[in-house]
Amino acid sequence: MPPLFRCNMPRFNIINPAAGQGLAQKYANESDDNRYTTAIGDAEKIAREICDTVENAEITVYGGDGTLNEVVNGVIGSKYASSAVISAYPAGTGNDFLRYSNENVTVKCDTVKYNNNRHYVNILNIGFDCDVVIKTAEMKKKPFISGSVAYILSLVLRLFEKFGQDMHIEGIDENGERFTYDGSFTLCLAANGSYYGGGFNASPESNVNDGVFELVAVKKLSRLKFLSLVGLYKKGKHIQNNKPIKKFEDCIIYHKCKKACISGINYFCADGEIEYLNDEKQVDLEIAPNTFNFKF
DSSP, rough: OOOOEEEEOOOOEEOOOTGGGGGHHHOOOOSSEEEEEETTTTTHHHHHHHHHHHHOOOEEEEOOOOHHHHHHHHTSSSGGGGGGGGEEOOOOOOGGGGGGOOOOOEEEEEEEEGGGGEEEEEEEEEEEEHHHHHHHHHTTTTTTTTTTHHHHHHHHHHHHHHOEEEEEOOOETSOOOOEEEEEEEEEEEEESSSSSTTTEESSSTTTTTTOOOEEEEOOOOOOOHHHHHHHHHHOOOOOTTEOOOGGGTTTTTEEEEEEEESOOSSSSHHHHTTEOOOOSEEEEEEEEHHHEEEEE
16 A cells, blocks of 8 residues: 555655556556656656755655655755655565565654765665676566566576675774775675665664664675575574674674775665766765655
8 A cells, every 4th residue: 555644744756657567657646746757867856846845745756766765865955855754655676675664654764975975775785786786677678577587587697707896995883993894795785774685684783763874795705605695694694783693704794884985896786776986986985864754
């Protein structure tokens, strides 16, 4: 069912007609003020226009994590950002941010600010899983291949390619302590939320309003070890009590962070969308507390 609303708030739907093979448009409430996207960036522009002119707006996103990302970036910095409430109907491929809570609550959420003052809501990832996202997008362009099939095929194909990417990772943890790592990593992610990739619980102890983000870096693994551990990783069993469990001690770096910088990279994936880097070859990350209101 679509989300419920408080009747004293002006209601808007931002709808991505391409999301979920038309599900977004199908389930939107026609009695509300519906705004449709036609290109990348439209959701951000629409959200900013609404929140620059309307106080106490309630905006429902009918799309996936990428559309939600745009809406949040549009609301942040607008005139009435502090009174706007965002909610979402799961009409995209992953809808991973919504997995954070199944309770009917409104939460003042953090975001993570990165290069050029952009914000992401859920997870930024680099390496193996980012490559899978790129392959999945390519697969989905082929006839008769659905989103879920495309993801599985892309995952299998990626397993036969080179493992490990050289990175330099540095940051400041929640206690103000600095850390630095150099090496080859299978994957690296900076998590505000817990889930990505359509249900991988990569950062099980993340909290969307605790003033920190989690950095999880998996060192280069053999394919055999990767396959032996990925099941626990998907279920969120690799982290307990703010540290990797014994089985993952030798292969996972884990920190709760205020800031971080990951360099030596060509691209990354933020909220499911690929971003390519130019000459800088790095992404700078900083927690941005209490930037938007979200109704789960």
